[in-house]
Amino acid sequence: MFSKQTYIQRREELKKKFNSGILLFLGNDETGMNYADNTYHYRQDSTFLYYFGINAPGFYAIIDLDSGDEIIFGDDFTIDSIVWMGDMPSVASLAEKVGISKTETSDALKKRLAKADNVMFLPPYRPEHQIKLFDFLGIHPSEQAQKASIPFIMAVAEQRNVKTHEEIDEIEKAVNTTVLMHRTAMRYAKPGMTEAQVAAKVAQIALESGGQLSFPIIATINGQTLHNHFHGNTIREGQLFLLDAGAETPMGYAGDMSSTFPVSKQFTPEQRDIYEVCLKAHNAAIDMLKPGLHFRDAHLLAARIIFDGLKSFGFTKGNTDDAVANGAHALFFPCGLGHLMGLDVHDMENLGEQWVGYGGEPKSTQFGLKSLRLGRELKPGYVLTVEPGIYFIPQLIDLWQKNGTNKEFLNFDKINTYRDFSGLRNEEDILITQDGHRILGEPLAKSVADVEAERKYAFE
Amino acid sequence: MFSKQTYIQRREELKKKFNSGILLFLGNDETGMNYADNTYHYRQDSTFLYYFGINAPGFYAIIDLDSGDEIIFGDDFTIDSIVWMGDMPSVASLAEKVGISKTETSDALKKRLAKADNVMFLPPYRPEHQIKLFDFLGIHPSEQAQKASIPFIMAVAEQRNVKTHEEIDEIEKAVNTTVLMHRTAMRYAKPGMTEAQVAAKVAQIALESGGQLSFPIIATINGQTLHNHFHGNTIREGQLFLLDAGAETPMGYAGDMSSTFPVSKQFTPEQRDIYEVCLKAHNAAIDMLKPGLHFRDAHLLAARIIFDGLKSFGFTKGNTDDAVANGAHALFFPCGLGHLMGLDVHDMENLGEQWVGYGGEPKSTQFGLKSLRLGRELKPGYVLTVEPGIYFIPQLIDLWQKNGTNKEFLNFDKINTYRDFSGLRNEEDILITQDGHRILGEPLAKSVADVEAERKYAFE
Numbered sequence: 020m021f022s023k024q025t026y027i028q029r030r031e032e033l034k035k036k037f038n039s040g041i042l043l044f045l046g047n048d049e050t051g052m053n054y055a056d057n058t059y060h061y062r063q064d065s066t067f068l069y070y071f072g073i074n075a076p077g078f079y080a081i082i083d084l085d086s087g088d089e090i091i092f093g094d095d096f097t098i099d100s101i102v103w104m105g106d107m108p109s110v111a112s113l114a115e116k117v118g119i120s121k122t123e124t125s126d127a128l129k130k131r132l133a134k135a136d137n138v139m140f141l142p143p144y145r146p147e148h149q150i151k152l153f154d155f156l157g158i159h160p161s162e163q164a165q166k167a168s169i170p171f172i173m174a175v176a177e178q179r180n181v182k183t184h185e186e187i188d189e190i191e192k193a194v195n196t197t198v199l200m201h202r203t204a205m206r207y208a209k210p211g212m213t214e215a216q217v218a219a220k221v222a223q224i225a226l227e228s229g230g231q232l233s234f235p236i237i238a239t240i241n242g243q244t245l246h247n248h249f250h251g252n253t254i255r256e257g258q259l260f261l262l263d264a265g266a267e268t269p270m271g272y273a274g275d276m277s278s279t280f281p282v283s284k285q286f287t288p289e290q291r292d293i294y295e296v297c298l299k300a301h302n303a304a305i306d307m308l309k310p311g312l313h314f315r316d317a318h319l320l321a322a323r324i325i326f327d328g329l330k331s332f333g334f335t336k337g338n339t340d341d342a343v344a345n346g347a348h349a350l351f352f353p354c355g356l357g358h359l360m361g362l363d364v365h366d367m368e369n370l371g372e373q374w375v376g377y378g379g380e381p382k383s384t385q386f387g388l389k390s391l392r393l394g395r396e397l398k399p400g401y402v403l404t405v406e407p408g409i410y411f412i413p414q415l416i417d418l419w420q421k422n423g424t425n426k427e428f429l430n431f432d433k434i435n436t437y438r439d440f441s442g443l444r445n446e447e448d449i450l451i452t453q454d455g456h457r458i459l460g461e462p463l464a465k466s467v468a469d470v471e472a473e474r475k476y477a478f479e
Numbered sequence: 480m481f482s483k484q485t486y487i488q489r490r491e492e493l494k495k496k497f498n499s500g501i502l503l504f505l506g507n508d509e510t511g512m513n514y515a516d517n518t519y520h521y522r523q524d525s526t527f528l529y530y531f532g533i534n535a536p537g538f539y540a541i542i543d544l545d546s547g548d549e550i551i552f553g554d555d556f557t558i559d560s561i562v563w564m565g566d567m568p569s570v571a572s573l574a575e576k577v578g579i580s581k582t583e584t585s586d587a588l589k590k591r592l593a594k595a596d597n598v599m600f601l602p603p604y605r606p607e608h609q610i611k612l613f614d615f616l617g618i619h620p621s622e623q624a625q626k627a628s629i630p631f632i633m634a635v636a637e638q639r640n641v642k643t644h645e646e647i648d649e650i651e652k653a654v655n656t657t658v659l660m661h662r663t664a665m666r667y668a669k670p671g672m673t674e675a676q677v678a679a680k681v682a683q684i685a686l687e688s689g690g691q692l693s694f695p696i697i698a699t700i701n702g703q704t705l706h707n708h709f710h711g712n713t714i715r716e717g718q719l720f721l722l723d724a725g726a727e728t729p730m731g732y733a734g735d736m737s738s739t740f741p742v743s744k745q746f747t748p749e750q751r752d753i754y755e756v757c758l759k760a761h762n763a764a765i766d767m768l769k770p771g772l773h774f775r776d777a778h779l780l781a782a783r784i785i786f787d788g789l790k791s792f793g794f795t796k797g798n799t800d801d802a803v804a805n806g807a808h809a810l811f812f813p814c815g816l817g818h819l820m821g822l823d824v825h826d827m828e829n830l831g832e833q834w835v836g837y838g839g840e841p842k843s844t845q846f847g848l849k850s851l852r853l854g855r856e857l858k859p860g861y862v863l864t865v866e867p868g869i870y871f872i873p874q875l876i877d878l879w880q881k882n883g884t885n886k887e888f889l890n891f892d893k894i895n896t897y898r899d900f901s902g903l904r905n906e907e908d909i910l911i912t913q914d915g916h917r918i919l920g921e922p923l924a925k926s927v928a929d930v931e932a933e934r935k936y937a938f939e
Contacts, residue, residue: 047513048508048607049830050519051604051605052519052522053507053525053604053731053822053823054521054604054823054825054827054828055604055826055828055829055830056825057518057694057823057824057828058695059510059512059520059686059694059695060519062512062513064513065513098874098878102813102875102878103704103705103706103707104704104706104707105701105704105707105709105874106874143515144513144515145510145511145606146501146606146607146609146610147606148618149606149610150606150609150610150741160610162747179645191605213687213689213811214689214872215686215687215688215689217682217684218687219682219685219686220682220683220688222679222682222683223679223680223683224679224683224687225679226675226678226682227673227676227678227679227680228675228676229673229675229710229711235517235518235520240529240610242566244564244565245562245563246563246564247564247565249565250689268557269515275821317772353562361596362513363513363517364517365514365516365517367514368514368515368516368517369513369514369515375897412562414558414561414565414566415562416564418558418562456709460785
């Protein structure tokens with residue numbers, strides 16, 4: 020937990036954006052896996068954590084902009100609970116740690132809200148929030164996203180987007196654990212293991228730090244499937260292994276990195292060629308990051324480098340600028356260059372990308388560019404990922420070939436010889452500084468030579 | 480997944496208990512941690528798994544007892560999803576694997592239920608189920624538990640309580656992974672580590688098997704706090720370490736064991752004395768398990784052995800039968816001897832202990848006995864845990880001493896010298912056979928000598 024003053028200042032800054040009404044903050048409850056009391060690990064709502072710091076279930080808060088009241092709602096433990104759960108701090112003592120002197124029981128919240136006529140809330144992403152909003156405000160779950168307060172969303176997004184020094188320190192802790200997760204995997208994965216064995220080792224590193232994973236691990240020989248959480252394959256010589264994993268600190272800040280390495284000691288020549296095209300795009304995109312840059316331009320630079328590099332091996336053809344303008348690179352790079360990161364690994368994704376990553380501007384609808392989560396000018400204090408990738412996705416190749424999509428820029432004969440290549444990416448976490456950028460965390464091997472040096476340990 | 484015939488037979492057996500109406504089965508959805516798409520690992524509802532086998536989100540099913548129709552509701556993937564998620568089997572092909580030929584889209588379910596007048600459902604434990612039931616049937620979340628169908632609950636409980644050979648094989652796989660988790664911890668934990676380091680190592684074993692944890696790990700030097708998921712302490716020579724952890728197989732079957740070992744190479748004399756009292760109760764309770772035994776009698780035997788053993792060291796006094804009848808043992812053993820186990824680690828806890836563990840009989844209200852989750856006659860095919868413990872809970876000691884609770888059976892002066900002892904238990908998983916019982920899984924060290932032999936590895 021940060022100092023009391025931090026939370027007081029965060030709320031003061033938020034309040035300056037409003038004149039009247041009630042800001043409602045719903046903390047997260049526990050979630051039962053297969054019955055109510057068999058819970059997943061607890062995860063507090065990040066906005067609640069940001070303004071109220073309490074990392075435990077059963078809490079709600081309001082800021083009454085008319086009276087100036089800041090109130091935390093929650094229930095003290097009974098003696099019965101203390102026997103089973105140990106001594107627990109009182110609601111009042113938890114509130115005091117974040118500079119709040121008014122607390123009420125959870126029952127009192129509904130009564131307060133019933134009397135109010137301008138309650139502003141954020142879009143709910145947990146069904147328990149939907150039930151609460153229905154109960155408190157009488158708004159049906161299907162209408163809640165639409166009735167969320169855009170000024171509230173925008174104020175939270177603008178404030179949380181700019182990280183303070185103490186937040187950056189916390190994010191860097193997460194990134195350093197994340198680096199260790201990836202380095203360990205590079206040294207641990209051996210032909211004949213299952214993907215699950217590698218994922219389990221990576222999870223161990225995150226958990227032994229006292230935190231959690233910041234998102235479900237991707238640990239796969241099928242890197243071309245972008246959202247792949249299957250870990251059932253045995254890994255074999257000659258394959259590429261893609262790991263996308265990150266740690267979350269006990270305070271809730273995220274790291275998020277990707278690495279790709281050969282299951283064998285070394286990359287094949289074909290793997291090395293594609294890997295180096297992607298790494299060139301990765302490094303060039305990072306190099307240009309600074310305040311005032313529009314992140315879409317870094318994305319498009321990476322797209323051009325990928326298209327050009329693939330052209331040198333005969334996969335693509337034609338004018339690169341025209342190809343990228345037409346989205347032809349998106350056959351190989353159908354997703355975005357990166358995203359904001361903080362208390363959430365995709366920071367504030369629940370508030371809506373249009374507000375958080377685009378400052379309210381509409382997103383492109385073009386295939387590829389529409390998946391770019393961040394499309395605005397960068398400011399000092401932003402923390403973001405850079406993660407271009409090159410993927411050979413058989414289903415997408417077949418679809419484009421059938422439809423003739425971008426056929427003037429693509430050599431499908433050559434591309435089809437790489438249908439089984441899988442996919443690869445590197446990903447690092449970057450802070451935008453006053454005059455440029457800084458890659459967060461200890462360095463992780465990313466050149467071919469450095470990755471192959473790490474792989475030697477696995478075969479010792 | 481089991482054979483098609485297994486699922487067909489399970490549904491046939493269930494249908495025999497009813498004449499008319501619709502049985503509704505709600506599968507579990509994904510749960511977002513801090514935004515919708517950052518999900519916890521997926522866990523299907525166990526009753527849905529039992530009758531319909533599909534281990535994926537977004538599915539519902541009904542059995543129409545009047546028409547005989549069995550229908551699975553779900554939506555096929557779009558080409559967009561396939562690009563991101565890989566090839567996915569169709570709803571029809573998933574349904575076919577469990578012997579169901581009728582499938583409809585998820586939208587169709589609401590329309591079907593709107594026309595029905597006797598829809599039976601199970602108590603919801605996920606808020607997403609509450610929203611669905613409200614949407615489908617117009618029953619407010621606060622009234623749903625009460626309006627759940629008791630005949631449906633009883634029919635599912637009686638059927639799932641008796642495990643088949645193929646289920647027992649699956650449970651034994653989970654138990655064997657669980658044994659490995661505990662043996663590894665005994666050989667791994669060293670003074671100076673954090674509890675989180677030991678928990679992380681234990682989690683690695685569960686995850687590398689391709690499954691999950693069956694419940695959140697308890698790995699603590701404060702075993703006296705029964706529901707303790709804090710892992711932040713550094714472990715020190717002289718302390719006791721209590722591990723309660725289990726694996727879940729990819730099909731969803733659970734193991735659940737507890738072990739207690741010294742952080743040092745050996746138990747102190749005081750630790751050994753208390754440990755051996757508890758282990759004697761544990762072994763004696765297991766020895767008596769067989770069909771026809773009322774599990775409450777095994778619980779009470781364990782309580783008497785604990786009370787007697789503690790009397791030999793001067794913690795308790797007076798007539799043992801009277802003491803146990805008055806619940807005096809519950810100062811040290813405030814919980815139950817064990818619980819049923821299967822697809823859920825506390826099997827079907829969501830259906831209600833009164834129905835699952837008590838066959839509809841009311842539970843005792845006495846402190847201690849009221850926490851016994853299983854209180855019925857045992858039948859062949861039941862799988863259950865045995866896990867007596869001895870805990871020195873300072874808050875409970877203070878409460879009882881202040882109130883004079885059971886003071887005629889307790890030597891508080893002696894007890895108070897053990898306020899910092901913490902707590903201990905052993906737990907194993909037992910199958911009730913035709914004529915007795917079988918402890919499931921490979922043997923795990925539980926005698927003092929065997930545990931100390933495992934601990935030697937940690938100091939090599």
